[in-house]
Amino acid sequence: MNKSSRCLYNGSFEEFLNETEESILGTICQNYHGDIGTTSRNAWVDEISIMKNIISEFRVPNSQIIFEYDIPRLGKRIDVVLLLKGIIFCLEFKVGEKHILEADVDQVLDYALDLNNFHKYSQNKVIVPILVATKHNGASSVIQPSGYTDRVMNPLMTGTEGLYSLISMALNSFPKEEAINEKWINSPYAPTPTIIEAARSLYENHSVEDITRHEADKVYTDRTIAYVLDVIHKSKAKGEKSICFVTGVPGAGKTLVGLDVAVKQTYQGGDSPVDDEGAVYLSGNGPLVAVLTEALARDNYEKCKALNKKKTKTDSKREVGKSIQMIHRYRDNMLHKIKNPVENGKLEIDPEKAERNDTAGFGEVEHVAIFDEAQRAWTHERLAAYLKRGGTYGNKLKVPNFPVSEAAFLIWSLDQREDWATIICLVGGGQEINTGEAGISEWINAINEHFPYWKVYISPMLTEPEYAEGKVNELLEVNNNVTFSEDLHLKVSLRSYRAEKLSAFVHSVLTFNPNAKNIYEEIKDNYPIVLTRDMDKAREWLHKKVRGTERTGVLVTKEAARFKPLAIHILETGDENAVHWFLEDKDDTRSSNYLEDAATEIQVQGLELDYTCLLWDADMRYDNGKWRYYRFNGSTKWIERTGKSEKEQEQMKYMLNAYRVLLTRARAGMVICVPKGNSNMTPSGFYEDNTRLPEFYDGTYEYLKSVGLMEI
Template sequence: MSSNTRSFFACSGEDFLKKDPHTILGALSIRVGLQHAGDESQQIKAWERQILLLQSALNDLDKPPDGVLLELPLFRLERRIDAVILARGAIICLEFKIGSRSFGSADVAQTVDYALCLRDFHSASGGRPIYPVLCADSAPDDLCRSNLHLTDHVTRCTLVNGKWLSRAFQAIIAEGDGQSSDWARFDAARYNPTPNIVSTARALYAGHSVAEIGRADASSEAIEQTATKLRDIARDAKLHSRKVVCFVTGEPGSGKTLLGLDLVFSRKVDADPDEPAALLSGNRPLVFVLQAAIAEDARDRLGITATEAKRQAQQALQTLLGYLKDHTDEEADPPEHVIVFDEAQRAWDAETGLKLLGRKKSEPELFLEIMGRLDWACLVCLVGPGQEINRGEGGLALWGEALRDNPDWDAHISDAMLRGEGGLIGLLDNDVGNDLRPIVHQDLHLKTNLRAHRNPKQGRWVSALLADDIKSAAEIAKELDGPPSYLTRDFGEAKRWLKERSRGHHRVGLLASSGAVRLLGEGVPPSPMSNELDRVVHWFLREGDDFRSSNALEVPLSEFVSQGLEIDYACLCWGNDLICSDEGWQPRKMRAPKWTNIGLLEARRYRINAYRVLLTRARAGNVIYVPKGDDEDLTRSPAEFDQIEATLLEAGCMPLPIQ
């Protein structure tokens, strides 16, 4: 056994069976004492029972397993797998509930979550069969269940008591391919988790760092590097009483919102408690979902009232329009010297400002005016390409115009904005005069896709597909570890595929364009509206057995209420508001009783961007449902849907395997 293993204890199966249980217990006790202060007597008693159960069960096998790892850390928030058994090609992910006579749903979900995290983020586990096992040692025999059917390399949870543990091991090992495993290499393998945005918000608000909750590779280093650069810029602005605006760019899923939350909650830009920071977003559903998530966590973790928890959450995360309304008056100086503006590329123009606030000024103009009242200010704008989906969104050119008219502001931009990477409208693309001289930093661009952790090049495929570069999309698809999306013409099959992947705390759900109004004829109901925020919060946060949850697969979300948020597996219901023609993708709008082509360039871009948003919401996998249509309904032409299917297959999608 190595003394410097990542696991609290790890060795070959043969050595594990030879060792005195007290020796193993002593090693575990030493490790827990080094990492934690306090009374661990209950944990030590549980370990003693676990070691005896494991040695007894493994002794019954015809040969020892390849390796036994106890207390393998996965999450950096003090969560560990009780035991991992490596045997003949199989990975057994084992969780104990010592003294328990039942199998709680939360315990089952936790065990499966650990197995899924091994599959998705542990470099030595990818592609290998993983079997989550929950052992409630005192449970009655009639509650025990075996499940050996693999879905994406992971089974559902096997439930055993202490008596049947050996039999469960034998059944699982018999399913393996017989290949031996190197336990030391497995223990030392890289583990780089990518938490979802809701989990990230909760953890950062609780005081954890990006390194504690997420990846430990180049992507998290890049986020930390960008945060450091922003901190340096802000410190300089404060020291010299300057006003600065910083543009951070990156494709959808590259970690921009994570960076913004980290800057605000960990106070990396300004540590002065009298000068609070806030993250603003014009995306009300995103704000309300994250506010609800961190309020629930703060209430449970801190024991404060729901009202106080909600107040704290609302102070840190604010809606953009609410902030502007609160500070439109010239005497209403904002308390925050540091503001993070999410999705700044969606800034609205002066006409929209007149409608919303009664002032004919663009959003960038209002921001620079309000924050310009302070002695110093740092405005961090998070920018993603191709996310403009609504009327009045003037894009980055509005920021260039506002900065031209406010020469006392310094602009710091990423080099990607100069190159126009990823479809960005650069600050220098318009005639903003010779006085605008932004300071360029490579550190202000995030390159790695964190959301699509199983297909990091997913964003490139989506861009090529929607640019009607089908050949390039097909080439990108060949580079991916799996298909960019499965495709089916059967809605029931799509739902069954999602249901199989609704395991642990993984979230699945339906998505549909707001313009795909005739999906109703296919049995797909409309999405909640942007002002139905409670429904959206329930969709993202309620447990799977709640009909309001996304996992119930009853209601899809549109681009307007899903933008900025994410789920693990998604089914995009493709409507005939975006069909294929000889000229490429043709956006359409329903003017009852028929479809009409969208001619206005800006409106066409919004419709295509809606599908860009929807195709980039899933973290782990996509299926696209293309309806069959109806020959008797001119608004649901089978020929149009057939052409959509053919184009998607040509671009690299694969037919959904029939179970």
């Protein structure tokens, strides 16, 4: 028997047959970390017995059996893997079950897809997923390829009695397979998790190294995390205040970096938080925080339930909420400590409202605050208006004449600590999508004007045009505490594991760069992007693409207005709706997979799906080499935004960024639907629908077609 940290037991067929069932069970239990429930123990006993009978019929040299093989991206383990005559068999057991459930079939298919996509020594191998409901009377009768370009077979279903026959049938169907690498069990594993999957794994004490692609020439998350943690350690050692700006292409893992830093700094390798070392991950993105919190809470609740531990979902949410918070709650907690009204335009702590801590001073308990999507921090004008009326996020505290921007206030909040503090700003280029979002220049202005003694660690990419309108060098030339480091930029998209150049393609399309066609040619085979004018065809394409528990969904901009004729509704606002859309199973009508409710850039920023349909409305139209922007008046017509005012220019920038966000949400592929509009005429010779004229859409469609997108 060989030992591997990737499973609970592994050995050759001969070793497995020569070892007693009690010894094998003992090895599995010994290697399991955590409390073992009676259900799990009994299931292992049955699985070992079943596999003893099966293996005895296949005395084949160089074959392996593996129990509980770790799948870090999914946070789960495959019950049994057989490596037999060049074929990989993934077995998922449902001990005592009579019925075949779709969710169980999806589970074993997910395992097979995960190996095919991310496990180096499984690539180009025949992978056969088999669901074994031990009391089931029937069995599949056909070994059938899935119809995709990979070699993953359609899932097979059987009871205990039919398992031998299915394995034999698969071996006869593929008699000349090359041997599997003898180091298969420790193969390089290069997954690219969704942010939800990643968060689940991080909170189970995995590291980013475990759950992201890890090839030395491609990984940037590891070195960025190491650099940020080093800044934190230096700040603590020297008693300094510091701020880091981390940039990255869309989907490069900025949120993942932030979550990992929060976990590493707070727990430092242990099971419990380290006293007075805390870090908090903060985001102004309500749907992202709600979806992550709910996903982690559900996961934690189910794990405790399986171990017979008493914990409610509310308890789980409260526990998760200590490390992941809405930025407004953090901000509002500090607001309750200030003198109100503000005098002479200066923020001051009111000692009667706050108790001084020996080390924290009047600051919050965390030394480290991680602000995701820092470019979305509010301008002074928006924050002052919000506080003047008493807020809308549960904070009814009115603060007239509030003197600073949100960025300046957040730095001020950490500056109240009397020992040390570090702020990590995670910055997306061209990602500002709401009125009143200040962009990154406001953070730099705040440092220059109010906190020049803070150490600044900055990505050199912040000098690019999409960040602070390219004025970062100009803003920082007066600051002597600046250190530039390429380690603070994430160059490679992790979201689109099939197309690292997706973000470059999207940028080229939106800026009319002629290189867009060449980039598309490079990525189209591994990352399909197709074009249609028919929503039914778009839905059909998506349904054919997704397998197992992969997710799909329709996306539109918040400015979109004429989607109802296409049987599409906008997902209602409210974080709870986003939770259902992203997390519910495919048999729930609230799920994104139903392709009925479309999410906007507000609801999906920072999150992702496997396959998407971007429904391109008449709000942004291609016309003679430029984009033209429109808003719908709510009833009869579209009104063009001309950009004559500064406010309109800002709104036009947000609209372009909205499409940038939506075009980078898919991990595996997307379809873009540009409707035909309505060309029907009334008997009187007038258009039936003046809000959906073909000319509103034709230019955009022809432009995307000219880039080379394949039509369906």
